Amino acid sequence: MSFGLKFKCALAAAGGVAASLGIMLASVANGPDRGITAIAGPLVVELQPGSVRYHAAGDFSRNGRPASPPKTTVSIRQPLVIMKYQVTAAEYQRCVEGHACSPLDPGTTPASDRPAVKISWRDANSYADWLSARTGALYRLPTDEEWAYAAASRFQDEALPDVDGGDPAQLWLARYEMESSREGLIEKEPRSIGSYGANENGLIDLAGNVWEWTSTCFVRQAIDANGQPIGTATTNCGVRVAEGRHRAYVPEFVRDVRSGGCMTGAPPANLGFRLVRDGSRDRLRSLVESVQGFLSSVLVL
């Protein structure tokens, strides 16, 4: 019951991502026979391998009761090449004009100094495919742990405390308090690129009022007293993790998350994204993930 409700709420309230980068138009041909304009890749930051210790994404239970997520250490084994800026509305619009992305929400101006918002996970992936085709590099959404690693001090490693296991309401109340205590800080109108400044890795506008999609699926996992998983997790790739001022779980086709109705405190103000650029080795994994995601969404939704 508690999980079911929480999950519905997560669906109703999730937030999104979509940031854009300074893509430079270039006259470099990328196979003129294909009749497309090639563009140089966006500005990126390369981060060296390392690890991040954080509360894992997903829903966790212990002895059949909601539990605080276990704290885990995740290693980033390859250099992480990630866009410095969120994808801008103008950059996204180029993909729309190339008939590879769904149009921006009516009333959204494709401004070059504003992040693309009202972007679904599907939109972000369409853009990544389009950008990959035009640059010859492989772009994809970051995983939740990659995002956390890149965001560094901008990553909000919030986790609800374990509460009285017999009383599901205490968890809802605690979460509601946590979410509502920060909602006053979040305005809806996207600010110009750079308004939220850089983090220690030189990434701009992390955890502002635009949440960023990740490729990480929603999982539910039973854990033991030490936080070790018991059995296999239930994975639902119809819902993906969006990161920003707090972690959110958002259905992959949603462009704008509204609160209301359900027991949600503060959903993400806006959904946007930034991408990572991969070496070829990760390409297969990314493809597998997309197929998995597609299948899951079909099966679940």
Next chain:
Amino acid sequence: MIVRKIQTMGIALSALVFSAPALTQDLNLPREKVELVAPPFVHPHEQATEQGPRIVEFKLVAEEKQFVIDGEGTKIHAMTFNGSIPGPLMVVHEGDYVELTLVNPAENSMPHNIDFHAATGALGGGGLSLVNPGEQVVLRWKADRSGVFVYHCAPGGPMTPWHVVSGMRGAIMVLPRDGLRDGAGNPLQYDRAYYIGENDFYVPRDKDGKFKSYASWGDAYADAVSAMRSLTPTHVVFNGKVGALTGQNALTSKVGEAVLIVHSQANRDSRPHLIGGHGDFVWETGKFSNRPETNLETWFIRGGSAGAALYRFRQPGIYAYLTHNLIEAVELGATAHFKVDGTWNDDLMTQVKAPEAIPPNVRGEREHPVQSARQRN
């Protein structure tokens, strides 16, 4: 230009006001002056009283002001009583006299008045209370029947719906002198009362679908009327704004407390529903001389009326109180939240088994009939 026309209309109506008989006779009754408080709260009051009838003095100030009605910062030229949407809830007892001072400050641009659905005669008082900017009026009426009732501005003609959907609406609660009763005549009490005023807004959009803003009330008027005539609100909200009663502003209670929720809608029908709770006793039409209905899941508030629901919380957690047209509740804003402290009651509800993967044998059993159905087709 439009403002000037409005003022002219106001002056014409004022002439009517002055030609009406003046209420000069004095009542030899005790007086009580009540300081109103902004919704969702209700000024302190007795639920049942042993005192005799009295004259209860209230003051409402018409405030024309900019009002932000959602999280996107959509602004409207609002008209309000005492600066809030809805105006404050007044509480008196049956047999009391309500003596209202209505002030229209000089900085306003339009005439305003007040129509009390609880009052008798003169268009609910509207015909005796029209004041131009820079004027005030004192209106007294007898609360001769109990219940919760809407009040609203009604300056006449097309001004009336415009003023009402711009925010000039509120409610008064006239309690029976001996308090509320259930259907068998047993007394009912509440530990706290909340007042929720629902408002439908009709904000004009530009050709791109974005909400328009205007320099003045007069500039907004023509587009506002067009938007109103669509009968399709752009916002349906509680207490003036999307999210006015959620998050940090969520209503609070605790297990064991009985809460009286007064809900008014001056213009449009609504369907209040408390997710995970009920209406123990509901005066759906709002009038306390009728027996309350019991154990309702959803109740109906007719446009132009107020209702009251009494509920004792049995379970802690977050409750949503919304209109159960869920599109209006979620997409247009008509949602409030209750934060309820207390101890969970496993007898009322328990999660027997947490979500987990479907066991293989169960899956097998399910697949079989599905396949059979396919084969039949």
